[in-house]
Structures are given as C-alpha cells and as structure tokens.
Amino acid sequence: MSLSSGLNNGLRKCKIMVRVIIALVIFVQASLCITSMQVIVRVVYHNNVAKRHHGIDFTKKAFISMLISTLHLIAPSAVRVTTDNNSIPKGTFYKDLKNGRIASHLKRKSVIVANHQIYTDWVFLWWLTSTADLAGKVYIILKKSLEYIPILGFGMRNYKFIFMCRKWEQDRLTLHNSLGVIDANSRGVGPISGRSPVREDADGEIFWDTTSTNARQESWPYCLILFPEGTNLSPITRQRSFNYANKIGKTPFENVLLPHATGARHSLLKLRPSLDVVYDITIGYSGVKKGEYGEALYTLNNVVFKGESPKLVDMHIKAYHINEIPIDDEQQFSDWLYDLWAEKDRLMNVYYEKGTFDLDPDPDHTITGEFKISAYPFFSCVVFINSLVCLPFLIWYLLR
Structure with missing residues (x-):
C-alpha cells in the first residue's frame, strides 16, 4: 500500500468516525430532550387529553425526524416508490417543489402490511407515512422486551405502541383494547373526546x-x-417457516417467511369501523442478493460504525379496501394473506435477478428521492429543552 493510499484510507476512517460521534451525540441528546418534552406535556396537559395527545404526537414526529436525519448523516439512502395504479391513483406520490422531497396523499386511517427483512424495516415505513405528514400518527406492534429499554421504552409507551409477548391469550387482550382505543379516537367517540367505553367484560x-x-x-x-x-428473515427463521409450511400443508416461500394470519386478522377486525385502506408493501434492499440476508448485511454495527446502508430501497405499494378482504372468515383470510405473500415472493425473485421489481411503468407509477425528512420537529424539541435548562442560569446571571 502506497503512502498516499494509506493516508486517504486513514482520512476516510476519520471522517466516518467523526460522523458517527456527531450522530451519537445528536441521538443521545435528542432522545433525552424528546423524553423530557413528553414529561412536560404529560404534566402541563394532565387534565386536557386532546392537547396532551397533540403534544405526544409532536414528540413522536420529532423522534422519527431525529432518527432519519441521523441516518442520513452517517449512512444516506435513496428510496424508489412504485404504486399500483389500479388501486392507488396516479400522482399519490409526487415531488414537493418546495424542498425536493417525496410527498404523498396517503389515506389518513390505514394499516400497512409488509415483508420483514431487516431490523430497521419499520424506520423506512415510518418515513413513508411522513410523506403525507402522518409521522405523528404511527402505531407499531413490537415485541414485549423492547418496552423495557431505558428512556426509549418510556417514550414508546407514551406513543401507545403495542407490545406483544407472543402468547395469544395475552396478546389478544392487548390488541383488542389498544386497537379499540385507536379506532374509537379516530371516530371521535374515544377517550380523547371525553367518551367512556360502553362496557368492560370480566376478562x-x-x-x-x-x-x-x-x-x-x-x-x-x-x-x-x-x-x-412476526420476525425478520434469517437462516433460523427461514428454516422454521419451511417446517411450519410443511406442517400445515402449504408450499414454503423462497424469499419471505410464511405470514401468520391470527394477529393481522384481529387487527383488521378491530379497526374495521374506521379503516380507510390496507396498504400492502413489498420492500427490497439494494446490495442483498438471492440467498443472502439483509439482517446480516445491514446490521446496526455496519450501518452506524461503517456507514454501510442500502443505497436504494425499493417499495412497491398496492391498496385494498377493507371490503375486498375476507376478514370475517378465518380460513378465507388465511388463504388471502398467503396469496398476498406468494406475490411478494415472486416480486422478490424478480428483484434479486434484476435489482428492481421490473414493473410496467404504464400501470405502475414510479418516483425516486432521498431518504430524508424535515429536521424541524426534533430540532424544536432540543432547542426548547435546552432553553429550559439554560433559563435558570441566565436569570441567575442577570440578577446577580
């Protein structure tokens, strides 16, 4: 290795390290500020449920704004969105002329179902909602252990994220009550509007x-x-999925795991009174080849400390009205969901072969842009909390 190439390599590593340090400082301080703002909102609007909800929603938007802005700093990506024009009007996604970012007219009461490849799939889907200014309205179903992460767990509980322990008897009650509140609030007959439940059963x-x-x-x-x-694709989960598919007499998939119908069906049943649409999203990540696993390639260590992220994230979106989905019959819904995942498996085969879903541009609208979001919400939280911290010292200085 020549001296110049060695210096260039060392300089590159230094730049990456500086970006990582800056990103970690931003992440830690912003997380503390966002959590502090949540505490303030809960105290100040203790007796005003609607304003408290607005405040928490703002901090929810601030969190994803901070996370995406941090990722953009250390491991920038681009996103290519394709939509099925038969179910989603052409022009639903477009470029915002003011800032050059992707924007959209997504429906305001929706469920997103997607394949799960890497641990940060939810970040890209949360970004998708931000294109329609709905980032503060997101709810995510997570495993129970995440509820107890210091600071972040407190924030996620404030966001009303739904934590599952993967024991259906307990999870059924959690889903029923959590989604029931979301649905009631969306129709103006929930606790935010001062309403009470019509009844509560013994269980x-x-x-x-x-x-x-x-x-x-x-x-x-x-x-x-x-x-x-239920989990992301990996060698272990793929084998489990193969075994389960063979057990229930289904053909196993090559590129996705077998979907579980029970929780998905229960969720759609609970939200049916208010639900506008179900968005079916298939995600592909550049750099992942057939037989490889995105969760092994884009690990937290690789993304944060090496700046290795998918250069291009593909999302193909179709929409279904709730009346098109056979949720009243358990077996029919299971078959419908299986067929949905069979189409994802086919799309992923094409993606691994061509690096794109290779969709006909006439019936499928395509738009590409940076994986970015406005930094205003999290910046506002940081400035506000820092101002509160500095205010007593400023007053002391002026009055001394």
Whole structure:
C-alpha cells in the first residue's frame, strides 16, 4: 500500500468516525430532550387529553425526524416508490417543489402490511407515512422486551405502541383494547373526546361504541404498521417457516417467511369501523442478493460504525379496501394473506435477478428521492429543552 493510499484510507476512517460521534451525540441528546418534552406535556396537559395527545404526537414526529436525519448523516439512502395504479391513483406520490422531497396523499386511517427483512424495516415505513405528514400518527406492534429499554421504552409507551409477548391469550387482550382505543379516537367517540367505553367484560376486554361517528369532535388519523411474518428473515427463521409450511400443508416461500394470519386478522377486525385502506408493501434492499440476508448485511454495527446502508430501497405499494378482504372468515383470510405473500415472493425473485421489481411503468407509477425528512420537529424539541435548562442560569446571571 502506497503512502498516499494509506493516508486517504486513514482520512476516510476519520471522517466516518467523526460522523458517527456527531450522530451519537445528536441521538443521545435528542432522545433525552424528546423524553423530557413528553414529561412536560404529560404534566402541563394532565387534565386536557386532546392537547396532551397533540403534544405526544409532536414528540413522536420529532423522534422519527431525529432518527432519519441521523441516518442520513452517517449512512444516506435513496428510496424508489412504485404504486399500483389500479388501486392507488396516479400522482399519490409526487415531488414537493418546495424542498425536493417525496410527498404523498396517503389515506389518513390505514394499516400497512409488509415483508420483514431487516431490523430497521419499520424506520423506512415510518418515513413513508411522513410523506403525507402522518409521522405523528404511527402505531407499531413490537415485541414485549423492547418496552423495557431505558428512556426509549418510556417514550414508546407514551406513543401507545403495542407490545406483544407472543402468547395469544395475552396478546389478544392487548390488541383488542389498544386497537379499540385507536379506532374509537379516530371516530371521535374515544377517550380523547371525553367518551367512556360502553362496557368492560370480566376478562378485561373493553368495548367502545362502534355504530357512530362524532363529526363535532376532532378526527384522529392513524397508521398501524404490521409485519405478519412476526420476525425478520434469517437462516433460523427461514428454516422454521419451511417446517411450519410443511406442517400445515402449504408450499414454503423462497424469499419471505410464511405470514401468520391470527394477529393481522384481529387487527383488521378491530379497526374495521374506521379503516380507510390496507396498504400492502413489498420492500427490497439494494446490495442483498438471492440467498443472502439483509439482517446480516445491514446490521446496526455496519450501518452506524461503517456507514454501510442500502443505497436504494425499493417499495412497491398496492391498496385494498377493507371490503375486498375476507376478514370475517378465518380460513378465507388465511388463504388471502398467503396469496398476498406468494406475490411478494415472486416480486422478490424478480428483484434479486434484476435489482428492481421490473414493473410496467404504464400501470405502475414510479418516483425516486432521498431518504430524508424535515429536521424541524426534533430540532424544536432540543432547542426548547435546552432553553429550559439554560433559563435558570441566565436569570441567575442577570440578577446577580
């Protein structure tokens, strides 16, 4: 190795390290500031549920704004969105002329179902909601252990994320009550509007008025992000999926895991009174080849400390009205979901072969842009909390 190449390599590593240090400082300080703002919102608006909800939603938007802005600093990516024009009007996604970012007209009450490849799939889907200014309205179903992460766990509980322990008897009650509140609030008949449940069963199931909508109350949008596979694709989970498929007499998939219908069906049933649309999203990551695993390539260590991220993230989106989905029949819904995943498996085969889903541009609208988001929400949180911290010292200095 020549001296110049050695210096260039060392300089490159130094630049990466500087970016990582800056990103970590931003992440830690912003997380503390966002959590502090949540505490302030809960205290100040203790008796005003609607304003408290608005405040927490702002901190939710601030968190994803901070996370995406940090990732853009250390490991920038681009996103290519394709939409099925038969179910999503052409022009739903477009370039915002003011800032050059991708924007959209996504429906305001939706469920997203997607294949699960890497641990940060949810970040890209959360970004997708931000294109329609819905980043503060996102709800994610997560495994129970994440609830106890210091600081972040407290924030996620404030966001009303849904934590599952993967024991259906317990998870059924959690889903029923959590989604029931989301649905009731979206129709103006929930706790934010000062309403109470119509009844509560002995086992703790809470029921809201599902027959009416209060037009005089504010409507609260939502987007529930679901991964019916339950976990991301890996050698271990692929083998488990193969075994389970053979056990129930289904053909196993090559590129995706077998989806689990129970939780997905229960979620759609609970949200049916208010749900506008179900978005079916297939995600592909550049750099991942057939037989490889995105979760092994784009690890947290590789992304944060090496700046290695997918240069291009592909998302293909189709939309389904709730009346098109056979949720009232358990077996029919299971078959419908299996067929949905079979199409994802086919699309992923094409993706691994060509580096794109290779969709006909006439029936499928395509738009490409940077994986970016406005930094205003998290910047506002940081400035506000830092101002509160500095204020006593400023007053002391002026009065001494």
